[in-house]
Each structure stands twice: as C-alpha cells, then as structure tokens.
Amino acid sequence: MADKISIVVNGKAVEVRKGIRLLDAVREGGATVPTLCRHKDLLPLGSCRLCTCEIEVDGRTEFVSACDFVVEGPLCVATESPEVVRHRRTLAELYLRRWPNVPAVKAIARRTGVTASRMTGEFAQSDPASCILCGRCAAACEEFVLERIVGFAGRGMERHVAMPFHQVDAHCIGCTSCAHVCPTGAIEIIDDLNRPADPRKIQSAGMKVNAELATLDPHQCRMREMGTLNILQVMDKYDLLPVHNFQYGAHADAHKIYGTVFRDKYLTQGQADGCWPGCSMACAKTADGFELKTGPYKGHRVTVDGPEYETGGGCANMGCFDPDFVLEFNFYCDTYGVDTISMSTVIAFVMEAFEAGVITTQDTGGLVLKFGACDESLELLHQMARGKGFGVLVGQGVRWLKERWIDEGRGDPQFLRDIGMEAKGLEYSQYVSKESLAQQCGYTMAIKGPQHDEAWLIFMDMVNNQLPTFELKAEALYYFPLWRTWFGLMGLCKLLWNDVVPADNYKEKEPHKIPGHVRNYFKYFEGMTGIELDEKKMLDQSARVYNLQRCMSYMFGKGTREHDLPPYRAVGPVTVKEYESRSERYDRQLKDLVGVDPAGLSTADKVARLRKYREEQYVKTMEVVYRRRGWNRNGVPTVARLRELGIDLPEIVALVADGQEPEA
Amino acid sequence: MITVNGNQSVEWTEGLTVGAVLRSLGWDYVLIAVTLDGEFVAPEDFESRLVPDGASLQAIHIAHGG
Numbered sequence: 001m002a003d004k005i006s007i008v009v010n011g012k013a014v015e016v017r018k019g020i021r022l023l024d025a026v027r028e029g030g031a032t033v034p035t036l037c038r039h040k041d042l043l044p045l046g047s048c049r050l051c052t053c054e055i056e057v058d059g060r061t062e063f064v065s066a067c068d069f070v071v072e073g074p075l076c077v078a079t080e081s082p083e084v085v086r087h088r089r090t091l092a093e094l095y096l097r098r099w100p101n102v103p104a105v106k107a108i109a110r111r112t113g114v115t116a117s118r119m120t121g122e123f124a125q126s127d128p129a130s131c132i133l134c135g136r137c138a139a140a141c142e143e144f145v146l147e148r149i150v151g152f153a154g155r156g157m158e159r160h161v162a163m164p165f166h167q168v169d170a171h172c173i174g175c176t177s178c179a180h181v182c183p184t185g186a187i188e189i190i191d192d193l194n195r196p197a198d199p200r201k202i203q204s205a206g207m208k209v210n211a212e213l214a215t216l217d218p219h220q221c222r223m224r225e226m227g228t229l230n231i232l233q234v235m236d237k238y239d240l241l242p243v244h245n246f247q248y249g250a251h252a253d254a255h256k257i258y259g260t261v262f263r264d265k266y267l268t269q270g271q272a273d274g275c276w277p278g279c280s281m282a283c284a285k286t287a288d289g290f291e292l293k294t295g296p297y298k299g300h301r302v303t304v305d306g307p308e309y310e311t312g313g314g315c316a317n318m319g320c321f322d323p324d325f326v327l328e329f330n331f332y333c334d335t336y337g338v339d340t341i342s343m344s345t346v347i348a349f350v351m352e353a354f355e356a357g358v359i360t361t362q363d364t365g366g367l368v369l370k371f372g373a374c375d376e377s378l379e380l381l382h383q384m385a386r387g388k389g390f391g392v393l394v395g396q397g398v399r400w401l402k403e404r405w406i407d408e409g410r411g412d413p414q415f416l417r418d419i420g421m422e423a424k425g426l427e428y429s430q431y432v433s434k435e436s437l438a439q440q441c442g443y444t445m446a447i448k449g450p451q452h453d454e455a456w457l458i459f460m461d462m463v464n465n466q467l468p469t470f471e472l473k474a475e476a477l478y479y480f481p482l483w484r485t486w487f488g489l490m491g492l493c494k495l496l497w498n499d500v501v502p503a504d505n506y507k508e509k510e511p512h513k514i515p516g517h518v519r520n521y522f523k524y525f526e527g528m529t530g531i532e533l534d535e536k537k538m539l540d541q542s543a544r545v546y547n548l549q550r551c552m553s554y555m556f557g558k559g560t561r562e563h564d565l566p567p568y569r570a571v572g573p574v575t576v577k578e579y580e581s582r583s584e585r586y587d588r589q590l591k592d593l594v595g596v597d598p599a600g601l602s603t604a605d606k607v608a609r610l611r612k613y614r615e616e617q618y619v620k621t622m623e624v625v626y627r628r629r630g631w632n633r634n635g636v637p638t639v640a641r642l643r644e645l646g647i648d649l650p651e652i653v654a655l656v657a658d659g660q661e662p663e664a
Numbered sequence: 665m666i667t668v669n670g671n672q673s674v675e676w677t678e679g680l681t682v683g684a685v686l687r688s689l690g691w692d693y694v695l696i697a698v699t700l701d702g703e704f705v706a707p708e709d710f711e712s713r714l715v716p717d718g719a720s721l722q723a724i725h726i727a728h729g730g
Contacts, residue, residue, distance in 0.1 A: 405674075463669070464725055501695050
C-alpha cells in the first residue's frame, strides 16, 4: 500500500501520498498555486519560481518551489502567506515588464493582483507570442524524444532558446513536442513537406503518447531502458520462453540473459534511436565496444544492434544463456544477413536431433551440438557464411533438414516432423504456444509462415481466459491479424499501440485492445488524409490486402489447409520427458478437458490421449477461423468474400478459381 | 473460495486483497487490468482492496510484446 502522510495545507489537514510533489499535494488540499513552467507531463523545472510556498517542518520555516519539492514527511504549508504573496507579486511585475502582452503572463499578473509593473528598462518584448524562457521546450525535447536539440543559448538578457550554433539541426525531425508544451505559442511548427490534412489532430494524439513514454514507461514495459528484451523475463516467469527447441517454457539460467542484464552491463543508453530518429519510445538498443571472440572479425570492437526479445528467446531455445554469446550471435546473424529467429530455431532443432541420436559428430564435422553449445553454434554460423561444413546444411532451414533426414532414413520420421518447428517453410518465432490454441493458430495460420506479428494471443487466451469458445478465438484471429496488418499498410510501428499503455486503460470495456491507442492511430490516419476512420473501415482496408495476400499464397501453393497445420511441438508435449516436466498441468487437463482419468496410464499413453484431443481442438479452431474470415474449408478465400471486399477483379478471382468449392 | 478469470480458484482467507490474489498466482505482470465482481480496481488500490468470499475476479494481462 502506498504510504500516506498527513500534512496541513493553509490550516487544513490533508492526507497525501508519500513522495508526492508539494504542488500536487496543495492542489489535493484545495489550494491553487500559480506557475508558468510546470507541465503535467514533464519533470518539474522549478524555473519560474511562481509556485514558491512557505513550509514549516519541525518548527523550522523555509521557502521552497512547490513543483519540485518532494513531500517525504509531515509539514505545514502556506500557499498565500504575506511573504509568499509579496515574492509572487514581485515576480509578476518582472514578468509583466518584459513580456507585457503575453496572455499567460497577463493571467499571472491578474492572479497576483498586479496591474502595472514598477520596473523600468528597455527590455520589453511586445509580441504576445514571445518566449518567456520557461524551459519547457528544452525539457520536452529531452524527456519526450531523448534529444537535446532545443536548448538555451546566451546569458543574462541575451538568454534565448535555440538549436546548437543557431543552425537547423538535422536531428530535429519536427516532432512538435517543443511547440506542444510551449505556454505562449512562441514555437510554431509549419509542416510544408507532408501537407497533412489536419496537423493538430496528429499532434494531439502523438503528444499523448510522448507524455506516456516519459511518465509511464519507467513503470510499465521499460522499452526505453532495454527495448523489447524486457519481455524475456515475463516469458520465463509465465512458462512461455522457448527452451530446448520449444520443449519447455522456462529455465533456471534464463535470468542470465534477462533484459536487465543487458541494460546494466552492455547497452549504451541515451543514444539516438537508430530505428526512427525522434521516436519517443527509442526501443532499438545497441551495445558499443563489444569485442568479438570468433569469426572473421575476431578481436574487433564492434557495435551490436540489439538484442531484441526474439534474439534472446532464440538463444534460450538453443540453451545458450551467456549474454556475450547472445551479442556475438546477434552480431554475426546481422553481419551475414540471416534472421536470428530462423537461425536459432533451426540450430535448436539440430541440437534436439543430435541429442536424440538422429545425427552424430560424423554428420556435424565433429561438432558436439548439444543444447547450450555456444561455441559450436557460432561455428555453424561461420561455416554457413564460408560455404563449407555442416553449417551449410543447417542454413537450408528446418523443412529442408527434416525432409533430408527422413529421406535418409534417420530416426523416426514422425518424431522429426513433430519437433521440426516450421510451417510453410518458415521457422517458428520465439514463444511457446502449447497452452494457447489461439496462439497456435495465430502462428501457424499466419500467411507468411509462423510469425507472431499477426496475432499474439497467448495472454488473452491462456492466462486471461478471454477466448473460451472457438467463436471467440476465431473473432480474435479475425481482428488482430487485420489490425496488425493495418500497421504495415500505413507504414506505422505497432509498438506505440501496446508497448506503452494509457494510465486509464483499465477502465476501457475492451482493455486488451488498448482502445485509447487504437483511436490514436485512427487520428494519425484522419489527420494525414482527411478521411474519417472507424474500426469497420480499418478492418475492411486491411482485409482487402490480407485476402489478396492469401490468394497469392494459394497461387504459390501454400494457401491451403495442409499448410495451416502445425508440427505437434507447437500444440503439445511430443515426448514422455516433455510431458513429465509439466505432468501436473497435463494430468489435470486429461481429467478436466479430455475426460480421461490419468491414474494408471503410462506416460506414453497420456501423451497420445492428450495429443488426439489437442489436435482435434486445433482443427476445430482452424475451421471456425476459416469461416470467420470468409474462406472455404480448404482455407481458400471465397469469391463471395472477394466480392464483399470489392477485390473480385478477374485476375484475382482467377488466382483462386480452381480452389473454389460448391456452396454448402 | 474465489474465482479468477472464470477458470481458476483461489482459497479465500480473511483480509485477502487483490494484490495477494495476484501474487498467489505468480502474476506480477505490470500491465494487469482487474475487475472485482464487475467493478474496476485501480492498480494503486490492489493492496488495499479486500476481496470478499465467493467473489469473481477478472485479471486481464494487457499483452505487450509480440
């Protein structure tokens, strides 16, 4: 429980939260205190001095600026004592002398009962939109977008706001944060490049997100500190982190590669985000001066871009919990132009095959490819790049390897099909989907292959139990892939949708959709194009492209039912050992969901019973999803659906004509 | 006994708070939206809000990442 403190505001007892700023505390006590420099979304500046109050602590009196004074214990505060009022009036006169026509200054003068300034001098600036040197703009530049482009220059009466050397700084992308917080309108943004229909609409939505990142991110996802890697710790905790080729969801050593480890020891903080300059989330991270231990650049000190969550998750999947390895693996995947997700998933598959005896050191050129083999994994990468050795075969991917090994008669074909984590030829990304039917479908039915960027429904389905019926799962698998496809269509990043969440999101009817941020995106669209948008219009925009993609997938031979079926490892425990690692969970499911008493059954029997149930559930879900999407039982978009979306052009209909079924 | 998310049960004890229920499930996720018998509970009230016996608590993890 937050500690409460009793304080006295102008003679009235008030209970406030310990650690609150005095300005907020006196407001809770019903007092109003004037200020020019305070902005609710910025850290207190204490520069205008108008909020000065008189406090008494342990019999001692002092004057403090209320905006930046932290209330740590009992005190009495007077917001309008004779000394405070005199001080405030003097300040108001000084402000009024210099900026007589600025509305915010005139309001302060009225508030303090000042009608004219006694001061004299040649310093008056008559422009009502004059800069009053409050410093909000410089603070917004630093706190909202982590830049220091706008700042103060000059001294004394020459003090003014400027960019360095009074030149337009190329780092400024015109984010408008400075103009947004300016109390006088001294900074005006003129967007003559993009010509948005309504720039204010874009600005008002964008500034809300900027403020959330400055004020909420440190208490939420900490994207600014460690980027997407923050979620690795969450996944480990909720048994969703892929470990040893997706067999398990957590590992005792996973803490060694938590985001906090990289934040504290490796990441270079406070640097411009290399992904998108001016982005207030700035989640892309780098480790500077990292010395490589292997490969063609051994001994070089390099900058490593990342790691992102999926790279960390992929390393856990290989059983490699060494942060130095994570960075080296990340660097060489980037350098060789391969994706860390596919590379780690294929190596994890190879490791399981090695441990199961499907392949031996005879096949690997002597490499002992057990889980956790960091050096050997890097060697595979280097072999692949050199075009020599076993790494060349590994580079062909999971589908190619498992089919080759099945053709060669190695091991049990079913086992290889079960543990080869690919669909449509693409390797699975780094979440354990076994306990979420919706996530299994989200992955496997994704048009491009099992990527999580269409629908990431693990929490909604598994933990929140928000999708208890096939229909609700299907609805989520309709909405989210379309919503997330829409980001791509608009060229907008999805992270500002759900990697920071409005403080009042919990009051929303559908909090999981983060409706406040969905509305932001609609405003960006409307502000830029002048076209009004709502959920249905957005979904239809996206569905046109999504269905066209599915038609093209069909044209390429991968847009039908059999390509939407997952390897069993994505659905449930393949092996006895895997089942027994979570036997309490699986036994309970057998009893509660399958209606089978696990007592007396062998683990192999239990694996088989659970498998039959889970595979049936998957197929049922997939079929309901097909119906919701307007696709037939074979997963092909119907001509009726294409017509409904207005994309029934002859050349598109021709793509799927031979896949149509008679109406049921 | 109280019900969480419609499919989990947590033993009720005298003085049980929303925060204690979440901890008992190991749910320390930062972005959780909670309703208690249909009424929203603000995060700052998790530790003070008492959960009555027989209550239905919904704890929605707002999924970030992905």
